[in-house]
Amino acid sequence: MTTMEAENTVPDPHRLPLDVRPTHYDLTVRTDLEKLEFDGNVSVHLEVQKDTTELVFHSTGLELSDFRITGFEHSLSSVLFDKDNERVKVGLPFELRKGSTAVFHIKFRGPLTGSLAGYYRSSWKNDGKEEYYSLTQFEATSARRAFPCWDEPLLKATFSIALISRENLVNLSNMNVESEDPYANVSEEVHSKSEQWKITRFAKTPPMSTYLVAYANGPFEHRESSYVSPLSGKTRPLRIYATKDIIHQVQFTLDVTQKVLPLYEKLFDIEYPLPKLDTLVAHDCDAAAMENWGLITGRTTSYCLDSSNAALHTQKIIAAMQSHETAHMWFGNITTMAWWDNLYLNEGFASLMGEVVAMDKMFPEWKIQAEFLNFHLNKALLRDAKLSSHPVEVECPDANNILQIFDAMSYSKAASVLRMLLTYVGEEVFFRGVSAYLKKHLYANSVSRDLWDAIGEAAGVDVTKMMQTWMCETGFPVVTVRETAKSIIVRQDRFLETGQPEEKDNQIIWSIPLNLAIIESDGQLKVNHAITLNEKEIEIPLDTSRSYKLNVGTSSYCRVLYPSERLSKLSQQAAAKPPVFPLSDRIGLVHDVFSLASAGHTELSVALDLVHELGKGEEEFLAWEGMRDSVGNLVSLWWEDDTVHDLLQIFQKNLYAPLVAKLGYDYDDNESPDVKQLRTLVISGCLDAGDSKQVDCSFVRTALNIIRSIIKELRRRFDVAMETGDESIFVAELETPIYVAAVRYGGRREYDIVRGIFDNPSSPSARTSAIVALCNPADVQLIEETFKFILTDVKEQDYLEFISYLSLNRKAKRQVAQFMMGHFDKIYEKFSGNFQLNMMISQSFERLTTKEDAEVVQEFFKASPRLQAQGSELTERLS
Structure with a gap:
C-alpha cells in the first residue's frame, strides 16, 4: 500500500461517484475524555453499482489506518488523500463487480477539539473545576470529521453504533441501548488497574443520512417522561440529558416534547418511528439546536428555563426550538x-x-x-x-x-x-x-x-x-393598486429596496393569492380567497366607495401599495377602537408601509404617522413589536446623522413613554401574556431611546422625565440585588433591561459586576442578559474592553452573540467591522466549516452606511478569494 498527498484528484469535485453505495455501517468509537481524543473502527457494507477498482469516500482531520476489504487479503494499491475536497481515494488491486457486495474496514483516530463540528468536546464547571464531555455536530458535512463515510444526504444507510468509554460515564446515540458490558480490550496506554471501561451497544437505526448520526459521552444526568402514540397506543420514553449544574432547568423542554410528538403523529398520520427520543442540552453548540434522529442536541440558552423566575420570551424560544427540531423527525x-x-x-x-x-x-x-x-x-x-x-x-x-x-x-x-x-x-x-x-x-x-x-x-x-x-426565482412582488369608481386595477412588479427594478429584473410573473376583503356595513370582513393574480395586471370589479383591503391575514408573500387616499383610510381603520382589521393585518400594514417608504414608493412621514396613530390606542404586544422593529430599523439606518437620529429618538420617546406611565414596572402572575410582554417592550424601548439633553417642548419633557425615572428604577434594582445578593427583585422579564441600564449609565463597577455574572451566571438567561449589557456600554474604553474580552475569554459558541449585540450599539458599529477585519484570519480559522461564520461576517458589516465603508469592505474581501462572493453581496447591501 502506498500513501500520498494530492490536490483535486477526484474528477467531480462536488459529488461522490456512485460506483458503490453504502447500505450499513458498523461503527465503534472509543472516547478518552482525559486525553481529549477518540479512536475507533468502521465496517461499511457496500453495494457495487458499477464495475470499479477504487473506492472514494469522505474523511478529513482523521488519522486513518488498516484499510481492508473482507475476503481480500491483497495489499491495497494506493491511498490518495484529497484534502481540499475532504476525500480519500483507495485504489484496489482487483475489481469489484457490479451487483456484488463488499465490506470495507478502516480504523481511525482523532482529537476532541473545541471546533463545535464533527466529534468535539464541550466544557462545564463542576464545583469550580473545568471538566469535559463529548458530542457530535454533523450537519451539514462534518460526519467525515468523526469517521470515514459517504457523507451525502442521498446516500442513506443503517447504522449499528457501539461506544466505548470509562465505566462511570453515560453514552448516548440515536437509538436505544441494547446492551452495556465491561470492556477490557483497551491498550495499556489508557487503561489502569484502578479504572473500568465499558462498551455500550445501540440498536440498529432505520436508513438515514450521515449528517443525522449522533453520539455523546459524559457525566450526564436526565429527567424522564413519556407519551402514548395516538396512532398505535405504544408508550415511548422521552428523556432530557444534561450535566448536574443545569439538569434542574430542563423540565419545560421535556413538557413541550411530550405535547408536540402526539400532535405531529395526528397531523402527519405517521407514527414517530424510533423507540425513544432523547435531547442533550450542551454548554457548547455551533447551531442553537440540531435535529439528530432520536438524539436532539442544543444549547443551554435554547433549552434551559428557570421555572421559579422564567420570562415568557424564554418560554417561547424553548417551545419553538423543540417543536422545530421535533418536526424534523x-x-x-x-x-x-x-x-x-x-x-x-x-x-x-x-x-x-x-x-x-x-x-x-x-x-x-x-x-x-x-x-x-x-x-x-x-x-x-x-x-x-x-x-x-x-x-x-x-x-x-x-x-x-x-x-x-x-x-x-x-x-x-x-x-x-x-x-x-x-x-x-x-x-x-x-x-x-x-x-x-x-x-x-x-x-x-x-x-x-x-x-x-x-x-x-x-x-x-x-x-x-x-x-x-x-x-x-429571486425576490417577490409588490402589488400596486389603482382605483376607478367601479373597479380596482392590480399590477405586480418585483419589489426592491432600491426602488424601481430594471426591466431585466421585472419579467417574473408570480401566482399571488390576493385575499380581497370587503368591509361590510356592520364592520365585518367578507373575504374572497378565490382571486389570484397570475398575470402582470388584472382589473377586479369593485365599488371603491366601499372599504376594502388586499392580502387579508397577511398570508401572501408580497407587499401591497395603495393610492395615498386609500392608505390614509386604511390607517384610520387600523387605529380605530375597536380596530376594523385583525391583529395580523395591522402588523402587515405597518411592515408594508415602512418598507414601501424606504424604497421611495411613499413618504416616510406616512409610515411615521401610521405608527403615531396606532400607538395611541394599540393594546396588542405583537402589533407594538412590529412597530418597534420598523422604527428601530429606521433609527439604525440613520445612526451616523446626529440630527435625524436625535429626531427619531424623540419620536420613540413619545411613542413608548406614555405606555410605561400606564403599565408601570410591576408584573402580576394573573396578567395576560400580552400585558407582560408589552410592559417589557415599552420599558426596553424607552431605554433604547435613551436619556438626552432637555428639549424645550412640554410633551418631550414629559416623556424624557419618564425615561429618566425608568433608568433610575432599573439601576436601583440592580444595586439592591448586588448589595443584598437577593436577585428576586430581578423580575425575569426585566433582567436584560436592568443589566443594560446598569452598564450603560454606570461605569467600571457595574461593568465588572456584569462581567462576573457572565462568568458565573445563575441561569442561561442571566448569561445572555450579561452578554447584551457587556456590548452596550456608553464608555468607549469599556466597549474596547469587550472586544478584547471576546478574543481571550469568550467561548466559540458565543462569538456571534457578542458580534450581533455590539453591532447594535451606535458607538460600536464601525469598531465591529474593524474588529472583524483586524482579526479575520484567526476568526476564519476558528469557525471555518461552522454555521456561525457567515452570520458573523454579515453582522459585522451590514449596518455600515457610507460609500467609504463599502469601498473599504470591498477591498478587504477582494484580498480573500474564498470570500469574494460574500464580499460582493455585502458591498451591494452597503451601497
Whole structure:
C-alpha cells in the first residue's frame, strides 16, 4: 500500500461517484475524555453499482489506518488523500463487480477539539473545576470529521453504533441501548488497574443520512417522561440529558416534547418511528439546536428555563426550538432532501410546523400566527428585497459552501411561502397532501416536485406551477393598486429596496393569492380567497366607495401599495377602537408601509404617522413589536446623522413613554401574556431611546422625565440585588433591561459586576442578559474592553452573540467591522466549516452606511478569494 498527498484528484469535485453505495455501517468509537481524543473502527457494507477498482469516500482531520476489504487479503494499491475536497481515494488491486457486495474496514483516530463540528468536546464547571464531555455536530458535512463515510444526504444507510468509554460515564446515540458490558480490550496506554471501561451497544437505526448520526459521552444526568402514540397506543420514553449544574432547568423542554410528538403523529398520520427520543442540552453548540434522529442536541440558552423566575420570551424560544427540531423527525429525518439545494424541504417545513402550526395548537394564548409575521415573514421580505438575495431553491454544487444557504431564504421565506400555500388550499387539504408525500418517501429522499405533486393532488390544483416561481426565482412582488369608481386595477412588479427594478429584473410573473376583503356595513370582513393574480395586471370589479383591503391575514408573500387616499383610510381603520382589521393585518400594514417608504414608493412621514396613530390606542404586544422593529430599523439606518437620529429618538420617546406611565414596572402572575410582554417592550424601548439633553417642548419633557425615572428604577434594582445578593427583585422579564441600564449609565463597577455574572451566571438567561449589557456600554474604553474580552475569554459558541449585540450599539458599529477585519484570519480559522461564520461576517458589516465603508469592505474581501462572493453581496447591501 502506498500513501500520498494530492490536490483535486477526484474528477467531480462536488459529488461522490456512485460506483458503490453504502447500505450499513458498523461503527465503534472509543472516547478518552482525559486525553481529549477518540479512536475507533468502521465496517461499511457496500453495494457495487458499477464495475470499479477504487473506492472514494469522505474523511478529513482523521488519522486513518488498516484499510481492508473482507475476503481480500491483497495489499491495497494506493491511498490518495484529497484534502481540499475532504476525500480519500483507495485504489484496489482487483475489481469489484457490479451487483456484488463488499465490506470495507478502516480504523481511525482523532482529537476532541473545541471546533463545535464533527466529534468535539464541550466544557462545564463542576464545583469550580473545568471538566469535559463529548458530542457530535454533523450537519451539514462534518460526519467525515468523526469517521470515514459517504457523507451525502442521498446516500442513506443503517447504522449499528457501539461506544466505548470509562465505566462511570453515560453514552448516548440515536437509538436505544441494547446492551452495556465491561470492556477490557483497551491498550495499556489508557487503561489502569484502578479504572473500568465499558462498551455500550445501540440498536440498529432505520436508513438515514450521515449528517443525522449522533453520539455523546459524559457525566450526564436526565429527567424522564413519556407519551402514548395516538396512532398505535405504544408508550415511548422521552428523556432530557444534561450535566448536574443545569439538569434542574430542563423540565419545560421535556413538557413541550411530550405535547408536540402526539400532535405531529395526528397531523402527519405517521407514527414517530424510533423507540425513544432523547435531547442533550450542551454548554457548547455551533447551531442553537440540531435535529439528530432520536438524539436532539442544543444549547443551554435554547433549552434551559428557570421555572421559579422564567420570562415568557424564554418560554417561547424553548417551545419553538423543540417543536422545530421535533418536526424534523419527519421532515428531514424520515424523508430527506436529495441534495442541499432543497434544504428548505427540511428547514422551511420545520419552521412552519414547529414555530407556527404546533405552537399555535399548544399555546393559543401566545398568538403565534401573528408573531410569525414579525419573526419570519417580515425578516424574509426585508432580506429578499435586496439585490443580493437568492432563490429559496438555490444551486449548491460545492459542499464547501453549503452552510451559506442556511439563511433567511431557506428558513423564513420557505416557511412564509408554505404558509401562503396552506392558507390558499386550506389546512385539512394541505396536511392530507403532506401526509401522502411523507408516506410515499418513507426512509428515502425527495425533491421539490414530489411535495408539490402530493399537495396538488390533494387540492386539485396545479401546485407545482404555482410554487415554481416562488421557490426558484429571486425576490417577490409588490402589488400596486389603482382605483376607478367601479373597479380596482392590480399590477405586480418585483419589489426592491432600491426602488424601481430594471426591466431585466421585472419579467417574473408570480401566482399571488390576493385575499380581497370587503368591509361590510356592520364592520365585518367578507373575504374572497378565490382571486389570484397570475398575470402582470388584472382589473377586479369593485365599488371603491366601499372599504376594502388586499392580502387579508397577511398570508401572501408580497407587499401591497395603495393610492395615498386609500392608505390614509386604511390607517384610520387600523387605529380605530375597536380596530376594523385583525391583529395580523395591522402588523402587515405597518411592515408594508415602512418598507414601501424606504424604497421611495411613499413618504416616510406616512409610515411615521401610521405608527403615531396606532400607538395611541394599540393594546396588542405583537402589533407594538412590529412597530418597534420598523422604527428601530429606521433609527439604525440613520445612526451616523446626529440630527435625524436625535429626531427619531424623540419620536420613540413619545411613542413608548406614555405606555410605561400606564403599565408601570410591576408584573402580576394573573396578567395576560400580552400585558407582560408589552410592559417589557415599552420599558426596553424607552431605554433604547435613551436619556438626552432637555428639549424645550412640554410633551418631550414629559416623556424624557419618564425615561429618566425608568433608568433610575432599573439601576436601583440592580444595586439592591448586588448589595443584598437577593436577585428576586430581578423580575425575569426585566433582567436584560436592568443589566443594560446598569452598564450603560454606570461605569467600571457595574461593568465588572456584569462581567462576573457572565462568568458565573445563575441561569442561561442571566448569561445572555450579561452578554447584551457587556456590548452596550456608553464608555468607549469599556466597549474596547469587550472586544478584547471576546478574543481571550469568550467561548466559540458565543462569538456571534457578542458580534450581533455590539453591532447594535451606535458607538460600536464601525469598531465591529474593524474588529472583524483586524482579526479575520484567526476568526476564519476558528469557525471555518461552522454555521456561525457567515452570520458573523454579515453582522459585522451590514449596518455600515457610507460609500467609504463599502469601498473599504470591498477591498478587504477582494484580498480573500474564498470570500469574494460574500464580499460582493455585502458591498451591494452597503451601497
